[in-house]
Amino acid sequence: MSATAGAPGAGAGGGKAAQAARAERARASAVDRTGLLAGRDLVQVRFGGSGGQGVILMGVILAMAGARDHRFVVQTQSYGPEARGGYSRSDVIISDAQIDYPELEHADLLVALNQASADEYIRVLRSDGVLVYDSENVTAVPPFKGEQFGIPFTRLAFEETGRKQTANILTLGAVAGITGVVTAESLRKAVLVMVPAGTEEINSKALARGLALRDR
Amino acid sequence: MSEVLDIEQFLHTERLPHIWCPGCGNGIVTGAFLRAVLDLGLVREKTVVVGGIGCSSRAVGYIDLGTVHSIHGRALAFATGIKMARPDFTVVVLTGDGDGAAIGGNHFIHACRRNIDITCILFNNQTYGMTGGQVSPTMDPGDRGTTAPYGSIEPSFDLCRLAEAAGASFVARGIAANIRPLERLIKQGIQHKGFSFIEAVVPCPTEYGKRNPPAGVIAMLDDTKARSISVTAAAKMTPDELRDKIVTGILYEDDEAPEFQSAYAAIVERAQAGAAEAPARPKQPAAPRKPRKTAPERPPARNGEAADASGLPLEGGE
Amino acid sequence: MERWHTHVLREKIDPSSMLIQGNRACALGALDAGVRFFAGYPITPSSEIMEAMAVELPKVGGVFLQMEDEIASICACIGGSLAGQLAMTATSGPGFSLMQEAIGYAIMVEAPLLIVDVMRAGPSTGRPTAPSQGDVMQARWGTHGDHPAVVLAASNVADMYRLTMAAVRFAQRFRTPVTLLADEVVGHMRESFAPELIDRYRLTSGDFDFSPSYIHPELVREVHPPHVLGSEAHPHVTGLIHDETGFPTNDPQKSEKFLRELYDKVGNHRDELCLYDVKNEGKGRVCIVAYGSCARSARAAWKLAEKEGLQVEVLHLYTLFPLPVEIIQKVARRVEFMLIPELNLGQYAREVRKMAENWTTVISMGKIDGTLITPREILDRVTELVGKYESV
Numbered sequence: 001m002s003a004t005a006g007a008p009g010a011g012a013g014g015g016k017a018a019q020a021a022r023a024e025r026a027r028a029s030a031v032d033r034t035g036l037l038a039g040r041d042l043v044q045v046r047f048g049g050s051g052g053q054g055v056i057l058m059g060v061i062l063a064m065a066g067a068r069d070h071r072f073v074v075q076t077q078s079y080g081p082e083a084r085g086g087y088s089r090s091d092v093i094i095s096d097a098q099i100d101y102p103e104l105e106h107a108d109l110l111v112a113l114n115q116a117s118a119d120e121y122i123r124v125l126r127s128d129g130v131l132v133y134d135s136e137n138v139t140a141v142p143p144f145k146g147e148q149f150g151i152p153f154t155r156l157a158f159e160e161t162g163r164k165q166t167a168n169i170l171t172l173g174a175v176a177g178i179t180g181v182v183t184a185e186s187l188r189k190a191v192l193v194m195v196p197a198g199t200e201e202i203n204s205k206a207l208a209r210g211l212a213l214r215d216r
Numbered sequence: 217m218s219e220v221l222d223i224e225q226f227l228h229t230e231r232l233p234h235i236w237c238p239g240c241g242n243g244i245v246t247g248a249f250l251r252a253v254l255d256l257g258l259v260r261e262k263t264v265v266v267g268g269i270g271c272s273s274r275a276v277g278y279i280d281l282g283t284v285h286s287i288h289g290r291a292l293a294f295a296t297g298i299k300m301a302r303p304d305f306t307v308v309v310l311t312g313d314g315d316g317a318a319i320g321g322n323h324f325i326h327a328c329r330r331n332i333d334i335t336c337i338l339f340n341n342q343t344y345g346m347t348g349g350q351v352s353p354t355m356d357p358g359d360r361g362t363t364a365p366y367g368s369i370e371p372s373f374d375l376c377r378l379a380e381a382a383g384a385s386f387v388a389r390g391i392a393a394n395i396r397p398l399e400r401l402i403k404q405g406i407q408h409k410g411f412s413f414i415e416a417v418v419p420c421p422t423e424y425g426k427r428n429p430p431a432g433v434i435a436m437l438d439d440t441k442a443r444s445i446s447v448t449a450a451a452k453m454t455p456d457e458l459r460d461k462i463v464t465g466i467l468y469e470d471d472e473a474p475e476f477q478s479a480y481a482a483i484v485e486r487a488q489a490g491a492a493e494a495p496a497r498p499k500q501p502a503a504p505r506k507p508r509k510t511a512p513e514r515p516p517a518r519n520g521e522a523a524d525a526s527g528l529p530l531e532g533g534e
Numbered sequence: 535m536e537r538w539h540t541h542v543l544r545e546k547i548d549p550s551s552m553l554i555q556g557n558r559a560c561a562l563g564a565l566d567a568g569v570r571f572f573a574g575y576p577i578t579p580s581s582e583i584m585e586a587m588a589v590e591l592p593k594v595g596g597v598f599l600q601m602e603d604e605i606a607s608i609c610a611c612i613g614g615s616l617a618g619q620l621a622m623t624a625t626s627g628p629g630f631s632l633m634q635e636a637i638g639y640a641i642m643v644e645a646p647l648l649i650v651d652v653m654r655a656g657p658s659t660g661r662p663t664a665p666s667q668g669d670v671m672q673a674r675w676g677t678h679g680d681h682p683a684v685v686l687a688a689s690n691v692a693d694m695y696r697l698t699m700a701a702v703r704f705a706q707r708f709r710t711p712v713t714l715l716a717d718e719v720v721g722h723m724r725e726s727f728a729p730e731l732i733d734r735y736r737l738t739s740g741d742f743d744f745s746p747s748y749i750h751p752e753l754v755r756e757v758h759p760p761h762v763l764g765s766e767a768h769p770h771v772t773g774l775i776h777d778e779t780g781f782p783t784n785d786p787q788k789s790e791k792f793l794r795e796l797y798d799k800v801g802n803h804r805d806e807l808c809l810y811d812v813k814n815e816g817k818g819r820v821c822i823v824a825y826g827s828c829a830r831s832a833r834a835a836w837k838l839a840e841k842e843g844l845q846v847e848v849l850h851l852y853t854l855f856p857l858p859v860e861i862i863q864k865v866a867r868r869v870e871f872m873l874i875p876e877l878n879l880g881q882y883a884r885e886v887r888k889m890a891e892n893w894t895t896v897i898s899m900g901k902i903d904g905t906l907i908t909p910r911e912i913l914d915r916v917t918e919l920v921g922k923y924e925s926v
Contacts, residue, residue: 228770228781231781260768261764261765261766261768262764264617264763264764266613276770277770277781277782280768281768282764282768283768283769283770283771284613284763284770284771285771285772285773285774286609286612286639286773287609287635287636287773290606290609290636293601293605293606293607293609293610293613294609294610294612294613294616295613296599296601296606296610297571297609297610297611297613297614297615297616297617297621298613298616298763299613300571300597300610300613300614301571301597301613301614301617301618301619301621302618302763302764305617305763305764322602322603322606323606323609326601326602326606480592480597484592484595486592487592487593488592488593488595
């Protein structure tokens, strides 16, 4: 099949040797991933919320962590024109194989930070998927039979760091801890790269608190 | 006469005669510019002249320096790119009132605002000569053009005031009918570090003159000369006395105003020294602009009143 | 000679697992290709290219300009180009429309230039954050008069890097503006990207040479002697039809000769300019011809079809213009249908039809709702085609 060596199809093709090495590294990282979605070779994640909640940043950080696990990732987004308020959504595909179609066909994991995104996006969530939502913002949980976790992320973030803005990082920690879509180590590194300078410490605290939620 | 021969070295004499009509002022201003080039001893390879489209911009086709005959209205944008790519070049823009103030008006005010070290000589003949005498933004209300057969109803721009307000750091006006002062202004403009704007009032007997008084080349030149007064004389005059007058000389000059290319060079230096991307110093209030050399009230337009608002033809419509 | 991939490797991310935004990859590709002049005007969804250049160009002593509009931006770029700089601008549909007159000027005066158009849904203001491929014919025929065009299309983040480099090379070698089309999804997406793999990326049946020697490539023979400001020749540059001296001419013979040479310098080198990739070569009755984001859907559709026991061929075009006549006609001879999925109402399908209709049935599949065409939508159409018309 001509789809292998050097095919530029999904962004990061390359020679057979390079691909084999990448696959090897990806397998190595897989050992460190445990959780509800850790075993899937293709995971499609949607983050939904309103503008200003850091939804796009969450997608970018998760994608970067996935890349650090040596897997193929694509992150896309959709948002309204407002810088604050309005709708905002960020999608991440993490795969062991090259990703051709860059958008979500359905979601294995939906992270809803407000009521509107829970209501709107529940229809794309597969029945064997996982729903994670902020239990203080999403009060009327849409009907869903699969695994679901309602956690007061914003309140926990405020308790932990004194700043509500760290809720998105805390949520990411919880998501990684519960589902295992990325390794905790890669997520830690990605958070440190992406958060604003000077906020590393509080965001690390928020992340640790989120990761610890898997044990509750 | 040797001066004439001297500027021939900067002319593509094989491309002469030029396309300008008898009595046109464009050749006079072009000659004044070339004498300035000669006097300043500008290096041929490092002197670039950019024109737009129109009668005035055609000058670049006869000038034997680096010349760019660009797009209608965009000469200043081209020139900005050239100056930034080669800060060692002397960049001069030759434009007209249509090219520079109508279609190119936006680029004009932004080039002034940046105060980039370019000299812009605008040939103001108050009409579109090349396309046949249409209304230009410097045509006085009441004047006739092929697109204002009943007289123009639009107020006109005072381009020098516009340039000054927009941030140009050297603003001057001269007239083709009085060539030596104009030549001096061009020379000073080129020497000035920053954006220099020189308005050259030129007669267009063919397209403007045949529809608007006074008729005839000599009469037009005499009229401009009679109406022109120096900036110092104008300072002592009332707005009423300034009616119809063409104020000439250096209208505004600020040698301290930050020049764009130098400011950018400083940014490059900072970036290469590894400076943070964020502004390193607290925001400071902008330094106050230098006061005007003279602050005459805007002289009322020459023909005073606007056209008949009823829209009926005024006498003798074409 | 600069070290190859300097800029992309300077990204603060671990190079073995990079995640880069498409627009940023474009900026890095331009910098690595030697672009040192950018003038632009902000517009969604391309602004990130400009923002990256604002940060990076001063560091390498290059020129960054935010101009007052897109017209000024491209004119400043042409000015920079005439003064010997490798210049670039980036925009989206509305800005691209404003640039058209100046693009004609750049073609006429043979000023090398890179224009990136990150397409959004139009016409007019349209939907700034929705993807589209509606600018294909604008990229070909947006400026007036008969003229050649070199237009490439990026389908992923790696393309945004390497096709930017290819575009710069073409601009220099053919001394003409080159347009790189992307769309909102490609520009804004972040994707894993491995720079060490770029050198050997397959772009055609042969390998495209991304080696450092590509900087300052030789001019093709049809290019007229360049007029560079500051050279001893103190040149004259004009948008009027001119002869090799640079001065205008009204001579009919000279006029035609000049314009034909402009055309020929592109048309005679299609083998070099036409980049494409064929997948599942020679298998199946249908070939999906696609570019940009739709090529990704096409590739996914091919893999999906294979799982369902159906073979389809995919022709992924990286060069839209000059028209890749040879490969289109070669494939047309062996398939019954050519299906062209596009985020417009068949702009490129019409071009393919002109080239291929003697041999095959060309079917346009357009979508203009601001979303991508899904692999399933393509596969459904393929299944319908092969089911409706039993093979003879």
